[in-house]
Amino acid sequence: MLENILIFWFKFKMNPFSILGLIIVCVVVLITIFVPFITPFPEHAGKVVDFSNMNQPPNNINYFGTDTLGRDVFSRTMFAYRTSFFLSLVVLLIAVPVGIFFGLLGGYFTGLFENILMRIVDVFLSLPALVLAMVIIGLTEHSMTYIMAAISLLWWPWYSRLVYSITKSIKNEDYIAAAKICGASNFHILFFEILPNCLPSILTKITTDLAFVIMIIAALGFVGLGVQPPIPDLGRMTADGMDLVFDSYWLSLFPGLAILFLVVGFNLLGDGLREAFDLDLR
Amino acid sequence: MKLFKFIISRIFSSSITLFGLSILIFCMARLIPGDPARMALGDRASLEQVEAMREKLLLNEPIFIQYFSYLKGVFRGDLGYSIFTKKPVTQNIYDFLPATLELLLFAGFFMIVIGVPLGAIAAKNNGKLSDFIIRFFAIFNIVTPAFVIGILLMILFSHNLGWLPIAGRISDPIFPPVRITGLYTLDSLIMLDFKNFIDSLKHILLPSIALSLAGLSQAIRLTRANMLDTLKAPYTEMANAFAFSDKTILFKYALKPALIPTITIIGLDFSAMLGNAFLVEMVFDWPGIAKYGVHSIMNADLNAIVGVVLIIGLMFLVVNILIDILIALINPKVRLG
Numbered sequence: 001m002l003e004n005i006l007i008f009w010f011k012f013k014m015n016p017f018s019i020l021g022l023i024i025v026c027v028v029v030l031i032t033i034f035v036p037f038i039t040p041f042p043e044h045a046g047k048v049v050d051f052s053n054m055n056q057p058p059n060n061i062n063y064f065g066t067d068t069l070g071r072d073v074f075s076r077t078m079f080a081y082r083t084s085f086f087l088s089l090v091v092l093l094i095a096v097p098v099g100i101f102f103g104l105l106g107g108y109f110t111g112l113f114e115n116i117l118m119r120i121v122d123v124f125l126s127l128p129a130l131v132l133a134m135v136i137i138g139l140t141e142h143s144m145t146y147i148m149a150a151i152s153l154l155w156w157p158w159y160s161r162l163v164y165s166i167t168k169s170i171k172n173e174d175y176i177a178a179a180k181i182c183g184a185s186n187f188h189i190l191f192f193e194i195l196p197n198c199l200p201s202i203l204t205k206i207t208t209d210l211a212f213v214i215m216i217i218a219a220l221g222f223v224g225l226g227v228q229p230p231i232p233d234l235g236r237m238t239a240d241g242m243d244l245v246f247d248s249y250w251l252s253l254f255p256g257l258a259i260l261f262l263v264v265g266f267n268l269l270g271d272g273l274r275e276a277f278d279l280d281l282r
Numbered sequence: 283m284k285l286f287k288f289i290i291s292r293i294f295s296s297s298i299t300l301f302g303l304s305i306l307i308f309c310m311a312r313l314i315p316g317d318p319a320r321m322a323l324g325d326r327a328s329l330e331q332v333e334a335m336r337e338k339l340l341l342n343e344p345i346f347i348q349y350f351s352y353l354k355g356v357f358r359g360d361l362g363y364s365i366f367t368k369k370p371v372t373q374n375i376y377d378f379l380p381a382t383l384e385l386l387l388f389a390g391f392f393m394i395v396i397g398v399p400l401g402a403i404a405a406k407n408n409g410k411l412s413d414f415i416i417r418f419f420a421i422f423n424i425v426t427p428a429f430v431i432g433i434l435l436m437i438l439f440s441h442n443l444g445w446l447p448i449a450g451r452i453s454d455p456i457f458p459p460v461r462i463t464g465l466y467t468l469d470s471l472i473m474l475d476f477k478n479f480i481d482s483l484k485h486i487l488l489p490s491i492a493l494s495l496a497g498l499s500q501a502i503r504l505t506r507a508n509m510l511d512t513l514k515a516p517y518t519e520m521a522n523a524f525a526f527s528d529k530t531i532l533f534k535y536a537l538k539p540a541l542i543p544t545i546t547i548i549g550l551d552f553s554a555m556l557g558n559a560f561l562v563e564m565v566f567d568w569p570g571i572a573k574y575g576v577h578s579i580m581n582a583d584l585n586a587i588v589g590v591v592l593i594i595g596l597m598f599l600v601v602n603i604l605i606d607i608l609i610a611l612i613n614p615k616v617r618l619g
Contacts, residue, residue, distance in 0.1 A: 122295075127303065128594070131575070242433050
């Protein structure tokens with residue numbers, strides 16, 4: 001086991017971009033954990049108005065300037081990381097296990113269940129995630145709970161399809177047959193023989209999906225269906241600042257760059273994992 | 283004959299998917315809290331009016347009866363009334379769909395015509411500066427949300443340089459061309475109205491580029507990765523040994539086999555493009571089906587939402603069938619396997 005991890009680490013660190021991705025992701029994780037201690041104005045993430053300080057360009061006190069209500073953009077951007085990261089983590093924590101479970105069952109047991117499941121998956125995948133998310137959130141409430149629920153509802157089919165195709169391709173391998181002959185239960189075969197073989201693909205997909213979900217949440221924020229103010233959200237901050245982009249470029253530039261930084265980090269990490277696991281997912 | 287069978291089976295399975303999608307979206311629109319009749323009539327309507335509306339919309343019936351009556355309507359081409367535009371949803375779709383189709387066609391065109399050659403050039407110059415620049419360009423576009431790209435383009439080309447119009451499909455004093463296909467550029471070209479053509483072309487340029495960049499960059503990355511393989515393949519080496527020109531080797535021997543996986547992914551990218559169309563149309567105020575969709579979502583216009591979702595789903599399925607057929611035509615292994 002340890003040997004495998006060492007080989008994996010050796011392959012992973014061969015590519016400097018993978019290391020860069022890992023560093024970016026670690027930095028963002030640290031920021032989300034320690035954000036109240038590292039930001040100069042943590043209270044600005046909430047309902048604060050300070051008109052005497054509004055629309056200040058970046059300076060020594062407000063590194064990213066201040067917004068139209070006088071709030072520190074740096075503090076708000078860092079807190080927005082927390083929102084985005086938290087949301088996408090919860091979405092995947094819900095969607096991934098559900099997707100894996102159905103994918104395993106669908107791939108292992110043939111017949112009616114498989115057909116019905118895969119048709120349901122097809123239905124979900126026949127619409128862009130953003131569109132379905134907009135419909136669900138638009139018709140309900142624009143709250144964090146509904147955003148998480150809506151995106152989770154849309155995300156599990158991707159994992160079902162991934163796990164389904166892997167299960168389908170390995171379920172006739174010799175070691176599965178051997179386990180069956182030894183009298184292993186279906187439960188054992190599914191979760192201890194097949195699932196470990198799916199993990200590298202799942203892990204890689206989770207890394208890139210974290211970035212993807214963050215982009216979807218930002219897009220929802222842009223249309224006005226995302227997290228509602230005063231909770232800071234990267235998409236919303238970028239969108240709100242766009243009206244004033246010629247006078248106060250910092251309002252949308254820094255939140256926009258923050259999205260970029262995060263998404264680049266997760267993508268580089270995902271690519272690195274894919275290379276190190278030797279997966280061919282293209 | 284096998285191809286024919288393949289096409290029929292694909293159409294059949296897609297119809298089932300579309301049917302499932304209609305059930306999903308219909309239930310979503312009906313089961314979600316809030317009274318559609320009240321939403322349609324507004325706060326000031328009396329209880330009797332709301333009750334009459336509920337009767338008219340069959341809201342007092344069980345949901346499956348509502349669904350089947352809706353389905354019957356769909357087959358007659360009746361998707362119900364849009365409370366937002368006060369017109370039949372079918373009429374709205376007829377009005378707004380061509381704008382989106384035009385946008386998607388242009389974006390798809392850029393994706394293939396720019397993405398694939400750039401990928402080929404990057405693969406050819408693997409490890410050199412041009413490869414690095416192209417890859418950086420591709421990664422930047424993939425990680426930047428479409429609305430950010432749209433706004434950046436708008437600021438640069440419309441606001442700062444003033445080369446292209448900021449929003450809309452056509453300039454105000456110019457009348458849109460007579461509707462033949464509904465695509466302004468094509469219609470004006472058919473009518474030989476070049477002034478109109480140039481104007482609508484200028485309008486569509488920025489939104490379609492903003493829409494295409496993510497897919498275009500995927501096309502670059504895929505073409506590059508696949509061509510790195512085919513450039514090392516024995517048949518390419520043989521072509522090299524025969525001293526064929528670089529261009530012949532690159533585009534004739536290495537590119538063709540590398541295209542098959544790229545085309546497969548373009549089908550999936552199309553789905554992302556449909557999603558991004560919702561953002562790009564909002565940024566550029568493009569009067570298409572996606573903008574109509576956003577407005578109907580904001581106004582809880584249930585019939586319009588269901589109609590838009592069905593049309594988007596239908597477009598996605600049709601494109602994927604076409605791509606499957608295309609791949610089957612190019613690659614006999616898929617067709618016969």
